[in-house]
Amino acid sequence: MNPGEAYLLPRDSPLEQMATFAGVCGLVGFVVCGAMAVATPAAVAESYLFAFLFWSGIPLGSLAILMLQHITGGAWGAVLRRILEAATRTLPLLAILFLPILFSTGLLFEWARPEVVEHDLVLQHKRAYLNVPFFAFRAVLYFVVWIVLSHFLSEWSRRQDRAPESIGLRLENISRGGLLLFVLTMTFASIDWAMSLEPHWYSTMYGILFIGGQVLSALAFVIPVTAVLAARPPMLEVMTADRFQDLGKLLLAFVMVWAYFSFSQFLIIWSADLPEETPWYLRRLSQGWQWAAIALIILHFMLPFVLLLSRDLKRSRRWLMAVAAVVLAMRAIDLSWLVLPAFDRGGLLWVPSDFAAFLGVGGLWFYYYVRQLRSAPMLPLNDESLPEMRGLQP
């Protein structure tokens, strides 16, 4: 028997059942979206963009955490590695799921409508950057960079399972340049895909605020997955209370980072009160969106912040899973608050197509994610830090 077999995802894992269910939801979601698109293509495109930006945040944030972990080390990394790698291996699927956005730029982006640009001097100035062919070229470039990085990170890590060679330094080296490339590409991707929805508005904080949010999404996603896996071997052996505490600390750190970035951007724009900057916040603080904003302050920051200060909570599998689930749900609200107020919806926050698109993209993505998780042992078998972690097991 292959020694790695005991470490594969068990066939009867709850994740497998969830994946089947998610796959069905995904198909239904896509069919519903398709049907709605016949009547209201623009509304569906808007919903789809929001759903795509939320779900793509998980694998992209995972890519960032994975590389960060290869650079800094730490025992928490080895237990999370396969769970993160599986998320980054879904990037090819996301590249395909990006195609509908690429083909509906005219519906989504003002700068892609020649009749608007014609009467707008600022958009004419930006045409050198904001034009459909360059937008498409950049999107291809971003996905190539991310897919190549995730490919090497996960293939080298898997090769180590078969032959116990020390691959740590190689992974560390690719991660250094990789993280730099990731931050640059993701900054511009966030400008292209989200910030340019309101093409007059700009903020130098936007890129890292977006990346910070993605890392938080990824953490809030992998914590529940890890917690589910930790209910039985092999993850049961390594996911001690110490490991959960490490994950809880990370979650707390990124909740704070997100709040710090968001608040700084808000304070600076509020204080200067410039006519070219405030409309972005005015739209997000009126017509009902102010309730979403208040919910973000309370549930995206205050509640997880206060709860995660507790050592006992961080060490409890169930409680940490619950807090992470709240954060993940708030990540979805945050993304919808970032993206949807850009469109005129006549006072409605969320419309049915938002839910359909969210389920459609999310269902397919999760199905594919579990398939990736299944394709390799859940722990890096020959990692240097693994025996040590077991040694700490009481």
Added chain:
Amino acid sequence: MADKKPTKGSKQKGAPVSAGAGSRSLSSHLPPVVEPGYTMATVADKISEVVLTQNTPRGWYIGLAFSFALTMLLLVSITWLLVRGVGIWGINVPVAWAFAIINFVWWIGIGHAGTLISAILLLLRQDWRTSINRFAEAMTLFAVACAGLYPLLHMGRPWLAYWLFPYPNTMGMWPQFRSPLVWDVFAVTTYLLVSLMFWYIGLIPDLATLRDRSPSRTGRIVYGLLAMGWRGSARHWHRYEMTYLLLAGLSTPLVVSVHTIVSFDFAVAQVPGWHATVFPPYFVAGAVYAGFAMVVILAIPLRRFYGLQDFVTMRHLDHMARIMLATGLFVAYGYMIETFMAWYSGSVYESSLMNNRFTGPYAILYWSLLLFNVLIPQGLWFARVRSSTTALFMIAISVSIGMWLERFIIVVVSLHRDFLPSSWGMYYPTFWDWSMYLGSIGLFFSLLFLFLRFLPMISIFEMRTLLPESEVKEDLG
């Protein structure tokens, strides 16, 4: 008595590496934190010898004399400033903020490495911090002291500085709490007080060691008073560790908050070049960058002069170089995103500011900034550069110059050409601008030389916990 039982930190040895702890993957291919061959006693000998010796090295006298002369220059400059007013500086409308603010931000940024090393790295259980934290904390205090001088003197009437505080008075005055300049008063004061407490509490067990070892009566009395009756009992250690951890927790937000508020001083304004939302994290990264550069600048000559290569090892320098590289890249990201957004904004003011930076009368400084702060530090990617003390020292100097230029670009270049071309102007530093700046460097080094002579520059008791013999064999099963 304090000599015998240093237990602090030893139980952390068996503890798991926490989130973000980074030494594991690095430790495999890097030299150790303490070179082998030391015992509890020889560590104490080696470090306390610098303080307790009767023969002060001649180099120390020369260094102190030189820095003290510069401190005198500072005193002359301050006297002249109080006699004549801030008009002796080159400031005028439109550039009303210049050297005083640049130097304030520069010094306060330098202080950040000390706090990061002492608080965050302690909480992350990075034990390599032990041999550099003491003098890095001292550096923080002295840098904050230098920084604090400038806003006070810049006010023109420093004897009225207490007006900054909200206190009941008959003049009907109250600070404008919407202004980050007022937040600065509180942020910097808190920073100074917490850093001072942290540093002093960290010193107490070592002061007791010096008290017990001092050959002179005066030494025993002075160190004895400062040690506040430290006996090294288990109860003392227990309370000590509790206090130290609490203070570390208290200092951690300060690493971020102080420079965030300094960045708000600029960013809440409308002036192009000041008003950028990325400023808070970019300022914090710049502060840590400059701070580690200063620690490297101090550590490299110190370890050679006092023969401390076994305690401040190449591994420390390598770690600091990596932190410099990471924060430096973030600073470079700030320059990049500012330049891109200046174009992307389509705002004529933003883009003309950027043009002015690249091609205006101060363009040479902007290009030098890119050279010193972005290009030269890229050498840190290479292990060969990180393992050469000369190269590392040169890069750290380059970063210090670069970070000073960055503040010059932000403060002066943004101000000298704002919205109305009719009110544009130039700023040229005067003799008194330079004399204040050099004088504050003198003050910083004078304090540092006094610290080196009279207090242990490396924490004796914490160093002992890094020795193999202090390892506690706990039964983990």
